[in-house]
């Protein structure tokens with residue numbers, strides 16, 4: 397049984413805690429911390445014997461905690477992930493791994509110095525059955541060499557605390573990670589385009605936004621981000637290869653053709669669309685922690701590369717210029733993954 401301490405008991409923290417208690421075998425949440433202690437206390441009432449810690453670092457150091465799950469706000473992740481590495485404890489960190497390229501780089505340095513991979517980042521799309529099926533088609537070679545990808549990330553609305561820049565750092569970050577993962581390649585350049593602002597978008601937001609992403613191997617990925625689509629949560633992906641195309645299937649529900657019309661389900665939110673993916677990522681993380689091995693999911697390098705890409709995306713958005721990210725060399729620790 398892996399005894400888990402959770403830092404950040406807000407929306408996704410509570411969703412992960414529920415999953416760890418219901419759909420993930422071999423795990424128990426034993427410790428909680430939130431900068432809002434009342435919130436942590438109220439979440440603790442639903443858990444048998446979970447203790448609330450006054451600080452995240454106390455929780456990480458506690459002998460009763462085998463592994464740490466960080467789901468506080470992105471800008472607060474770095475010190476917690478560094479403390480977990482210092483304690484040699486496995487840590488699952490929600491995306492973003494940390495707020496900037498420099499902060500992620502400090503995490504890479506710490507993990508490399510520790511000599512083993514301890515960090516998994518919450519890019520759950522890599523566990524989504526539809527994305528996995530798409531990746532299998534690419535790996536099979538059946539559509540030939542992939543040349544292009546068209547991706548769309550349409551959100552019904554954005555939380556009140558969101559900013560325009562977060563369309564890149566919090567939304568497009570998933571699509572940027574998917575592009576790296578599907579093509580097994582790194583991002584070589586990004587250009588940002590902002591067409592006419594949607595009437596429903598807040599003043600000054602780049603909504604909609606299109607990122608044109610050049611991969612090092614020459615493939616091109618266009619990512620549309622729409623923050624205030626209203627009609628539902630709509631995630632698209634189509635890869636164009638030399639010999640055919642492969643498209644992300646949209647959802648698990650049946651498509652019904654009847655009375656001259658076609659109807660199918662459209663998820664209302666990301667929690668619904670990626671429900672199975674969240675289950676699978678936590679199961680996999682807990683299984684690897686129990687086995688004592690390195691995590692099998694997105695690594696600190698993936699979190700770092702995504703932060704490099706979002707920094708470049710922001711620079712492209714604010715300058716209007718094609719921006720080349722400075723990724724640097726991949727440490728040996730991450731070469732075999």
Ligand SMILES: NC(=O)c1ccc[n+]([C@@H]2O[C@H](COP(=O)([O-])OP(=O)(O)OC[C@H]3O[C@@H](n4cnc5c(N)ncnc54)[C@H](O)[C@@H]3O)[C@@H](O)[C@H]2O)c1
Nearest residue numbers: 404405406407408409430431432467468469470472490491
């Ligand atoms: N994988 C995904 O698709 C996905 C989806 C939603 C959120 N997230 C990520 O999860 C994280 C949390 O998002 P959320 O929507 O749950 O936010 P939230 O505001 O609902 O919850 C965050 C919690 O962290 C607490 N907190 C803030 N600073 C803290 C600190 N220094 N120490 C301890 N606790 C602190 C807050 O009090 C709050 O309870 C973010 O990094 C977000 O990007 C990922």
